[in-house]
Amino acid sequence: MNTLVAALLAAEDPTVTHHWLLPETPEIIYGGLAAVLVISALVKFAGPTVKKGFVGRTERIQKELDDAAAAKVKAEDDAKGIRAALGDIASERSRLLAEADVQANAVLTEGRARIAQEVADLEAKADADLAAARGRSTDELRSQIAMLAASATPIVVAQTLTEQTKTELVESFIQNVGAAR
């Protein structure tokens, strides 16, 4: 701050001949030489390090590029594998669907056959039941007729048999027994 203030005061000083902004000429020369020396020293001593740093950086970048390329290749391979896997999945899906269709058709066919068999069995059983029921009804009817006939016959016969007929039966018995031996 003090230097700046001094510079400003000096600029307003009419005794000062050089430019308020530029230094004195010798100062420029010395300064220029010093700058050349510093730059030369920097080039000589810091240059290899900087160059080495650039080379290392270049190698690192190249390595990163190579890694990126390798990663890209790997990614492409993975993508190819995934695409292939997707293709396999699709084919597996198709195979599974086809197999499921086959199994479904088999189950359907078997189910239809079983149902048809069951229906046939039920029809046969129904026919047999009907026949049995018909037979039972016929047997019951026959039995009832037989019972009625058996009950009615002695009554009818007893009413039909006259004394004459009874006498003839007795005579028939005597003749048959007598002629038997």
Add this chain to the structure above:
Amino acid sequence: MSNQKTEAYARALFEIAQAEGSLERVEDELFRVARAFESNDQLRSTLTDSTLPADRRQQVVEQLLGGKASATTVQLVSMLVTSGQVKEMPVIIDALVKRASSEKSQEVAEVRSAIPLTDDQQKRLAAALTKATGKALNLKVVVDPSVLGGLVAVVGDEVIDDTVRTRLDQLKTRI
């Protein structure tokens, strides 16, 4: 009833009838009484009713047989009733008939008929059965309306059955 008791009563009846000199008639009448006793539920229940006094049951016997059977027959049946042996009367009388037949070297032929047989029919029937069985027979005819018609003869273990009832039973079985 034991066989010995049955035989004892049968022998007693037999000897009484024989002593009275009417064995054949008494035997025949007793046989008919026995069959009537077997087939007539009312008669059987009356004569076996222990709540009725014995003399009342004896009166029933006398009312039923009086005038239709000989006095000996009535007395013998009354004796069975009063002695409490009426339930066994058919067995006793059958034993009596068998004993009487044995005395005559005959075998009992029990014939059931729907109608009464005439003497002529009974003679011819006895002759026919004798010819058929080869045995001398003591014919006993029972009128049994349940046979409907025809005759059935039982001689010992042999049965000659030609009744309408049996034919109807066979027909019933076939139906």
